[in-house]
Amino acid sequence: MKRYVKIISASIIGFVLLFSIVACGNSNGQTVRVAEVTRSIFYAPQYVAIEKGFFEEEGLDVQLTTAWGGDKTMTALLSNGADIALVGSETSIYVYAQGATDPVINFAQLTQTDGTFLVSREKLDNFSWDDLKDTTFLGQRVGGMPQMVGEFVLKQHGIDPHSDLNLIQNIDFGNIPNAFASGTGDFVQLFEPQASIFEKEGIGYIVASFGTESGLVPYTTFMSKQSYINENEETVEKFTRALYKAQQWVDNHSAKEVAEVIQSYFDDTELELIEMVVDRYKSQGSFATDPILDKQEWENLQAIMEEAGELPTQVDHGTLVNTNIAENVIGN
Template sequence: MKLTRRLTLAAGLAVATLGMAPAFAQAKEVTKISFMEVIHSLFYSPLYVALDRGYFEEEGIAFDLVAGQGSDKVTAALLGGSVDIALAGPETTIYVETGKSPEKIRIFAGLTATDGSFLVGRAPAQAPFDWASLKGKKILGWREGSSPALFLREALGKAGLDPDKDVEIITNVAIPARVGAFMSGVADYGTFFEPDVTKLEAGGLYAQTNVGQAVGDIDYTVFIARQSYIAEYPEIVGGFARAIAKAEVWIDTAPAAEVAASLSGYFPGVSAEELAQTVERHREAGVWKTTPAVTPEAVAALQALLVGNGLMPAGSEVPYERVVDPQFFEAAE
């Protein structure tokens, strides 16, 4: 396993004044970990808030933001040892647990309560939006088996549509090319995360509704790590969970303008007004968790979703304790 690099901040030397002897400030050890997020999105705003407000620094943790462009790629990097902690869909933990990999991973904190993607169309939205109106339409979706693909299928199913017969879901467009493809005319509708929703609206397209609201609360993105890493560095994993918990509490009630200011450095191409708008949009949809806890009920609902979509055989559900390590978010609450 790749060794985690530890960086020691040099202790400052206090210069003696007023006849006092010089004193050495206590050195603070900071651990530089390797981290990967599935994509870079305003949907993950509590993560960036935790960075901006120094919550990770308070816990002695530092890392760079690297986007893996898909939970499958993030999980491969995690299992390969080039990443210590990752943000990905919770289904990846189940896939690994039921797979042949000798290395297993665990969820240790949750970030989002449901799908934060928004359905975007080419005409102004009707209120309330009727998912059944998508019958016969082409929808630009995501990789089959991924969280956004599963949630889109569930939203369609709840509206009485068969995702395989009543609509055509396009799943073969790479993540970096999705916005351009949709703006060029691919599909009638598409599901996108912020800040892409804002970009599409600026290009004359229209956000219709939030996918997660149609599905309900099922943990959507979580923080994961290898079991071996958790066992070797529990203090790092615990500190990471505490930093996220602080950010989730703050972003839930802070003024939108303050949140926008905290996020601005991570989304330089988005204006302060647009950032504040996305904060309100996410809050209204109820997609951000207010605590990092991942419950047994949420894991059961996720596995029911996987079984219902043919990604797991019925009866093969994995026990909660083989998916989630709750000790860290329990301590953070």
């Protein structure tokens, strides 16, 4: 956890410059700079909110930038390179534990399950979690939600990730798929659409969903510094209202319709594959249907972090989560 925070601190100056250069959007309405942790079909409701004009209806010009990493996303937020971050809720706890005077507050939930899948190099018609024992497992970054959920699920199935298998965690997030494709690992934990692409190409086969196995958690949420929320409460409420419209739209429309709306965000992915991934996430309840991050989800998050040995301190739900904004939006 300390290493995570040091990376954030060391990157602040660079990200002030980066986000002032690459952020882009339309020029209408009040500007809101959003930094997303990665570009993913997992975040479909966010792209729907942009493409269906829900933010514009609220008078907001959302400028979306992809940071490619949790530490980089939080760096952008802390350095005022972004107004709002879309990233795992665990990052707000890490920052809080360092004694932040301007804590990062989770105000709207986007996804409510883990978004990764277990991919096997070999096709296993009758997969058992015991099949992982004595194999090489290509995991995610230490301290990040994907890795913590992965270890949590493995332990639920009686597998000690640090003694029952060869766990690899030193590969950068963006290079994990390439490492597996080049022959590293017997199993890998992957997001979509990479998991389905590998299955289509015969590189690997999806055998389990970490989202289904781990239950409801605030996996990715929109968050901002307390000072920004205090100074821009109406803007944050408008943002949350637009998001809620998109969440409801996604929930009430087919995977094909969702895929058609967000296709422009994934130029290198076939429409049919986007549709398949959206359907998979919809069917397992990954997309939150409202922006409220409730207490049970927050406690489940901390249980997963504690099991992974990455929880620096217990934090009450009300300390880093603001549900008033989302509740007002839904109530109205």
